[in-house]
Amino acid sequence: MIKLNKIDNKAFVWNSNDWQRLREEHRIVGQLIGTLAHLPRQEVFPGLPLSLINEEVTLLIEKNIATLVCYPSLSRMPGDGVKKEFEKFRKRMHKEQVECCIEERKRQITDMIDRIVEGKRRKLLGLNTKRRKKYSGTKCGTSEDQEKLSAKQLQEEESERKALLEKELSKEDACTVRWNFPVTPGEKLRYNTFKTLWEQGYFITPGQKFGGDFLVYPGDPVKFHAQFLIICVERTSALPMSEIVAFGRLGSSVRKTVVIASPSSDQKSVVFQSINWSGT
Incomplete structure (x- = not known):
């Protein structure tokens, strides 16, 4: 059964598999309100948690699709161990993103090596050409490549975020709570x-x-x-x-x-x- 996390009279879904099940199997849309760890100000790729409206929560509970729980540990300040683990996670994710960007740039250069050599040759010969502008690359690939990279990045981040959260929540069992709506x-x-x-x-x-x-x-x-x-x-x-x-x-x-x-x-x-x- 899907667990809905109640925080301040609002219900949230933190598990990506549960989010997918709710949308594909039960036609519950909700609203993703999270962001990427290193891009907190962008709104193009929202992430977990999924916020549910009151009617969605009541329906899921009535149909025995989900249960409403709360984690008392979330209302307390995280310990030093959790803070250190989260900082390690941020640094590792940043390092992986940089490596992906470098690999993409290498692939781009390999695919365009003939055009780059031709452009340098024409420049040395003093020939005027605008072909260099046409084939000039970007730092991290085309928009399509960036979209694929961002989607993959989002999936990896959400999986890691879920695992990190479960480490802390596993220390304390979820408490079932009532829903008055x-x-x-x-x-x-x-x-x-x-x-x-x-x-x-x-x-x-x-x-x-x-x-x-x-x-x-x-x-x-x-x-x-x-x-x-x-x-x-x-x-x-x-x-x-x-x-x-x-x-x-x-x-x-x-x-x-x-x-x-x-x-x-x-x-x-x-x-x-x-x-x-x-x-x-």
């Missing part, structure tokens, strides 16, 4: 909406950036655009016409179908109503 009627509506859509085979992510509650995808968000923008509204809540018009214009502007989700009359299911804007 949903509680309020609004939270229950959001969870039931999320659960209903998930059971229908969709991928769901937060929809705040588009002004809604959820974004619904027909497949993995890496391959597909969101089709629906879900807005949760209580059955007893008044919905002014101006808001309905605003929802319709919103869906038209972001090229998605706006869907209003409300609880049924018996409160046992969720009723969906789509809004299509046909005005000018």
Whole structure:
């Protein structure tokens, strides 16, 4: 069973295999919020941990896919031994990255040796040519090579980070903790909406950036655009016409179908109503 680490009422996944299982087998996307050890300011290649929204956590626990635990050792300052091991890890990873860059440069030079010799010969003869600019290399290869290197680097770093973390956590067993969500009627509506859509085979992510509650995808968000923008509204809540018009214009502007989700009359299911804007 997958272990979700609870820290300050948020759930995280630190194991790369668990992250892959959640996405491929259970359609749980979450959000990667980590960075590379020596590139902490970049956002192109996010890494572990994976942060989960409340609805995802409740669903995983309810379906017996995961269990929620906490490690009391994480709330304490690391000892000198852990600090030394982490510093050794950083230095070793930096050394390996430098070696990879040097090897890539050697391979580049070997592949382009004929062009380099030709360029030097023409320069010695005083011939003017712009071919040197065309074939000038970069320090660490092409963008495609860099992408492959970065992906491999990320995988290695996350594996090493996991191993380093497990050394410290192995000294203390995980403690199972309770998860209190949903509680309020609004939270229950959001969870039931999320659960209903998930059971229908969709991928769901937060929809705040588009002004809604959820974004619904027909497949993995890496391959597909969101089709629906879900807005949760209580059955007893008044919905002014101006808001309905605003929802319709919103869906038209972001090229998605706006869907209003409300609880049924018996409160046992969720009723969906789509809004299509046909005005000018």
